[in-house]
Amino acid sequence: MKVKLANNYGFCFGVRRAIKLAESKKNGITLGPLIHNSKEINRLKENFNVVVNENIEEIKENAEVIIRTHGIPKQDLEKLKQKTQNITDATCPFVTKPQEICEKMSKEGYQIIIFGDKTHPEVKGVMSYCHTTPIVIEDIESLKEIKLQEKVALISQTTKNVELFSQIAIFLIKQCSECRIFNTICNATFDNQDSARKLAKEVDIMIIVGGKDSSNTKQLYNISKEYCDDCYLIEDYSELDKEWFVGKILCGVTAGASTPNWIIDKVVKTIEIY
Amino acid sequence: MKVKLANNYGFCFGVRRAIKLAESKKNGITLGPLIHNSKEINRLKENFNVVVNENIEEIKENAEVIIRTHGIPKQDLEKLKQKTQNITDATCPFVTKPQEICEKMSKEGYQIIIFGDKTHPEVKGVMSYCHTTPIVIEDIESLKEIKLQEKVALISQTTKNVELFSQIAIFLIKQCSECRIFNTICNATFDNQDSARKLAKEVDIMIIVGGKDSSNTKQLYNISKEYCDDCYLIEDYSELDKEWFVGKILCGVTAGASTPNWIIDKVVKTIEIY
Numbered sequence: 001m002k003v004k005l006a007n008n009y010g011f012c013f014g015v016r017r018a019i020k021l022a023e024s025k026k027n028g029i030t031l032g033p034l035i036h037n038s039k040e041i042n043r044l045k046e047n048f049n050v051v052v053n054e055n056i057e058e059i060k061e062n063a064e065v066i067i068r069t070h071g072i073p074k075q076d077l078e079k080l081k082q083k084t085q086n087i088t089d090a091t092c093p094f095v096t097k098p099q100e101i102c103e104k105m106s107k108e109g110y111q112i113i114i115f116g117d118k119t120h121p122e123v124k125g126v127m128s129y130c131h132t133t134p135i136v137i138e139d140i141e142s143l144k145e146i147k148l149q150e151k152v153a154l155i156s157q158t159t160k161n162v163e164l165f166s167q168i169a170i171f172l173i174k175q176c177s178e179c180r181i182f183n184t185i186c187n188a189t190f191d192n193q194d195s196a197r198k199l200a201k202e203v204d205i206m207i208i209v210g211g212k213d214s215s216n217t218k219q220l221y222n223i224s225k226e227y228c229d230d231c232y233l234i235e236d237y238s239e240l241d242k243e244w245f246v247g248k249i250l251c252g253v254t255a256g257a258s259t260p261n262w263i264i265d266k267v268v269k270t271i272e273i274y
Numbered sequence: 275m276k277v278k279l280a281n282n283y284g285f286c287f288g289v290r291r292a293i294k295l296a297e298s299k300k301n302g303i304t305l306g307p308l309i310h311n312s313k314e315i316n317r318l319k320e321n322f323n324v325v326v327n328e329n330i331e332e333i334k335e336n337a338e339v340i341i342r343t344h345g346i347p348k349q350d351l352e353k354l355k356q357k358t359q360n361i362t363d364a365t366c367p368f369v370t371k372p373q374e375i376c377e378k379m380s381k382e383g384y385q386i387i388i389f390g391d392k393t394h395p396e397v398k399g400v401m402s403y404c405h406t407t408p409i410v411i412e413d414i415e416s417l418k419e420i421k422l423q424e425k426v427a428l429i430s431q432t433t434k435n436v437e438l439f440s441q442i443a444i445f446l447i448k449q450c451s452e453c454r455i456f457n458t459i460c461n462a463t464f465d466n467q468d469s470a471r472k473l474a475k476e477v478d479i480m481i482i483v484g485g486k487d488s489s490n491t492k493q494l495y496n497i498s499k500e501y502c503d504d505c506y507l508i509e510d511y512s513e514l515d516k517e518w519f520v521g522k523i524l525c526g527v528t529a530g531a532s533t534p535n536w537i538i539d540k541v542v543k544t545i546e547i548y
Contacts, residue, residue: 166444169455173443174436179455183447 001274003251004203006195010264012188012257014092018069019260021090022050028064029053031080032121034090035069035258036214039236043260059083069258070121071095073128094186095122098155099129101182105153106131110180113137113172115165116157120215123157139164140171148172153180159189159216159257161223188257189216196220196254200227203252205244208233209267210256217256224254237266245274275519275548278477279538280469280528286462288366289532292343295364296324302338303327305354306395308364309343309532310488313510317534333357343532344395345369347402368460369396372429373403375456379427380405384454387411387446389439390431394489397431413438414445422446427454433463433490433531435497462531463490470494470528474501477526479518482507483541484530491530498528511540519548 015035022034028050033041044050050066053059056079064086067077071091080087098114106112112134116123127134137143152172156165162185172179200206206224210217212235221233232244245251251271255264289309296308302324307315318324324340327333330353338360341351345365354361372388380386386408390397401408411417426446430439436459446453474480480498484491486509495507506518519525525545529538 162448166447169443169447170440173440173455173457177457179453179457181443181447181453181455183451183453 001245001251001271002249003253003268003271004199006199006254008191008195010255010259010261012186014069014094015258018090021088022066023048025050025064025066025088028066029059030066030068031056031072032068034066036211037258038211039263040260056080062086067091071099071125073125075128094158098126098184101155102126103129105180110151110153111149113152113154115154115160115168117215120157140168143168143171148175150176151178152176155182155184157215158184158186159219160185161219162190192254192257193219193223196224197227199252199254200224203228203250204248205230206252207267208254209264210259211235214256214258220254220256236263237270240270242274275525275545276523277525277527277542277545278473280473282465282469284529284533284535284538286460286531288343288368292364295362296340297322299324299338299340299362302340303333304340304342305330305346306342308340310485311532312485313537314534330354336360341365345373345399347399349402368432372400372458375429376400377403379454384425384427385423387426387428389428389434389442391489394431414442417442417445422449424450425452426450429456430458431489432458432460433493434459435493436464466528466531467493467497470497471501473526473528474498477502477524478522479504480526481541482528483538484533485509488530488532494528494530510537511544514544516548
């Protein structure tokens with residue numbers, strides 16, 4: 001089976017940076033998984049003894065703590081600082097930005113609208129910087145039920161789809177007299193999405209490699225699905241099923257921003273021998 | 275011939291206010307026409323001796339001057355103030371707003387983008403409040419040739435089409451990290467456009483009454499044309515042609531924001547006897 005990789009895929013700047021930081025902090029603890037890829041988290045544990053703690057309560061005094069790429073709520077950071085000064089901030093700088101915008105805009109009296117998944121750690125973090133109660137939405141429908149103010153600020157979870165973000169912006173522009181729109185969708189996300197869209201148009205089957213709880217990976221799957229009927233989201237090569245490839249000629253492969261190359265390589269090599 | 279009027283048409287708040295002000299300033303002078311309707315301008319001249327001067331140079335010391343609804347450039351206002359203190363500002367408050375936004379945003383370092391016609395007096399006035407050189411565009415195509423900055427502020431001529439404004443906003447959102455979008459399209463314009471759209475869908479012929487150089491009247495014509503093949507823009511009843519109505523059953527009538535009721539009434543009555 002012939003395999004074609006997307007022009008842009010896999011590790012983004014923020015993930016690459018976070019992994020480097022984690023590798024340099026042997027025996028470190030991350031509050032929640034550093035990135036949304038369980039295989040890579042396991043590798044960090046096996047090779048560097050970097051382990052995951054789910055709650056601040058579990059973390060011991062003066063522990064070596066690494067903040068995950070998605071960031072953590074402001075209140076958690078404050079609690080953490082009372083326990084230890086050994087904190088390495090691996091929050092992606094593209095996530096720090098919406099946190100800062102949220103803080104500033106809510107202080108200035110703008111009604112804050114976040115396009116994102118309110119259960120996602122990144123969004124929980126961003127929300128915590130808001131001085132008022134932000135509105136978190138994933139579609140235009142939910143916006144229709146909300147009483148909008150005259151002045152709104154719109155920001156996005158970094159891994160969201162720019163087309164839907166634009167549609168939400170239009171809805172707001174028509175209702176409000178001032179919309180401050182911050183395109184906080186990261187470039188890597190945008191490039192990976194754009195490449196996935198192009199690739200999906202020309203292949204018979206698309207394999208998207210990434211964590212099942214990874215927001216940007218799910219976006220890649222949804223976008224690919226628009227243009228290619230046969231799309232599969234897998235975490236690694238072991239989930240591949242030879243049956244999927246029967247009668248297909250060209251297979252496209254892309255991967256989420258938290259998927260390391262060693263996982264992608266194995267997937268590509270496995271498909272190539274089908 | 276049966277006539278149906280649009281739900282919203284004709285005089286807006288700003289025009290009504292300006293005419294009242296002009297009527298109260300007998301023998302006054304307006305710098306450029308008060309509104310874009312030559313018949314109403316003639317009526318003001320005949321009944322109140324309110325006349326139009328095209329240049330500041332023509333205006334005599336201490337003359338009674340009325341600023342047109344569209345506003346005038348900041349520099350012209352300053353020159354005028356050196357000539358006379360008898361100034362009545364009939365600038366529509368909805369036009370004063372984009373002027374103020376332009377001034378403030380350009381001071382704060384935002385690249386200013388104005389959706390409008392740069393030859394229109396309103397836009398000339400708004401541009402003059404900009405501390406930097408604003409970009410004035412009428413479509414997305416012209417934006418593609420421009421080097422955009424990271425932070426942009428978008429405002430609109432008050433009488434423009436909200437759909438195209440939204441499309442321009444989307445283009446900017448995708449390119450720039452912060453877009454401050456001010457929906458300065460006035461509600462009356464929006465309501466008149468919306469009513470024209472609805473009416474054009476159900477009639478056989480549409481008559482749009484208004485000044486040929488009136489921006490909002492032209493928008494009504496363009497919108498109606500999308501839904502009804504037979505659309506005519508006329509300044510008053512004398513331009514009506516009986517031939518247009520042959521074989522038609524229902525005629526829709528709308529009018530620009532600067533069209534007085536006495537002109538619309540005559541048009542409707544003329545069509546009704548066809």
